[in-house]
Amino acid sequence: MDEELNVTYLILDGYVEVHKYRYLYFMVVFTVYILIICSNSTIVYLIWNHQDLHEPMYIFIAALLLNSVLFSTNIYPKLLVDFLSGKQIISYQACLVQYFMFYALGGSEFLLLAAMAYDRYVSICKPLQYPTIMTKKAIIMLLALSWLAPAFQVMGGVLMRTNQKLCSFTLKVIFCNNSIYKLQCVPSTAITIYGVFILLNVAYFPLLFILSTYAKIYIIACRTCKEVRKKAIETCLPHLLVLINFSLLCTYDIIVVRLESSIPKTAHLIMTLQLILYHPLFNPVIYGLKMKEIYKHLKQMLHLEKMN
Template sequence: MELNETYIILDGFMDIERYRALYFIIMFTAYVFILCSNCTIVCLIWIHKDLHEPMYLFIAALLLNSVLFTTAFYPKILTDILSEKQVVSYSTCLFQWYIFYSIGGAEFWLLMMMAYDRYMAICKPLQYPTVMNKSKVNVLLAVAWIVPACQVAITITAASHRKLCTFIFRGILCNSTVYKLHCVQSAALHVWGLFVLLNFTFVPLIFNCFTYTRIFIITTKRGPAVRRKALQTCLPHLVVLFNFCWLTTFDVLLARLDTELPKMVRVIMSFQLILYHPLFNPIIYGLKMKKISTHLKRLFCGGKPNKVLK
């Protein structure tokens, strides 16, 4: 079966004929806000030299991830909303599946790199300038993007050779639940999927928990001032991490459980992934990171920013 001759019906929208205009306004407005908010902070980090530090470069990479994610999905979703029939070619579906998990995996890995950066900056400040130099940061960024992309590519390549027997997908964007459309479930694909899941989520999550625990223990011994400063820089990362873990947990359960969830639950969680989460990161970093918020105030309110501490 040729990929370009295979089409899948997307059965994730609720009452689209009735709420077509509302769906389109919400999604289009969200897309514009996501692009503007994320790109604004990325540009600020790019332009201002006082933000050319590893921590802010990792934040820029994280926000760039959101831009890539939304650009890969929103144009197709907006087109589906305006269309009489919501269909997607199998090749496009596989591409969405690939983007969904390669960027999702990169987000976990970037959060892990950020935890390592905070550990070196707070717990080993004398070694920090030497260890976290420009070359090291570039290598960490490359690893965070390349490793997940390569591992997901293996999954998609294997899935592309599977024959489809069901052509109705219960969602609005393709993810790993596409494997439920296959005529025969592949044990090898399941095993590899579990390996990728462990590599993408549990390894970075364990590393993050260990690293931030060490930071908390070390800063507690150094007094309240050091602890307060560490909390100011680490708290936004932790909030973003736990938020993303919650959304990832749902996706894992959705893919691994055989029970069919109500369409309303699927729609709500899909909207959280494509609408709420890409807006969450720039809000958190824009409000909670002092240097970024200072430059944002200068951009939108005018005036010269006050001097801020690192």
């Protein structure tokens, strides 16, 4: 299809005209994007560069932060170009690609957090079996599953949308998400059902697995010594904070399409900005400050304490 979608940017709609403050918007968003890349890449570099961080838990953290960089890169460059353009447009094919990357990487986030939860469960609840369960092969399989499973499932939904007849060419969003279903002349029941199937597989089922796993860890930790409880809190709390934050933002993304007209414009704008700004910056801060070993190397790199 050769159609182009006229994208109305909520960050500009109803507040300030694009041409008047576009350079200011560009500099702010560009600065945020650089911060996201630098903060996430710094933690990934520390994990890659220090042998004592070459453990499954830290490898999964590095994968999660890399996922955040890819997630942001799917949105920010196009947003920056749009601020400098006379009009904000995107081809239907490019919109589907952005849609695919957004939900595939979002699904990967849940599955990577599920892999982390499983790793913590084995480490805390089955410490003697940990080396034989969390092998290099097992880690590679979990990482591959976390990225490929959502990608293949979301790709199915994209292919189903490719040949849908469009009766509208305007999206009132700052990036292509579930709102593209409003462009169709006739809503597809098959696409809706398949969308629910994907949502269950890449979000709700992993979420239930994570919550049940951490509940087991909590129960077992409460029955054991203080040292085990301390280890459980130190390693599991950052994962839970990231999970809660991302789950709330994803829940908003799911319901906003259905309730768009009843959500105040300011609230809509703030939540959308948080999804693409707050979360990618939240992850490296949480893992950089809350994970003791990473924080130690971070302080050394920044010369906040003397090298041993």
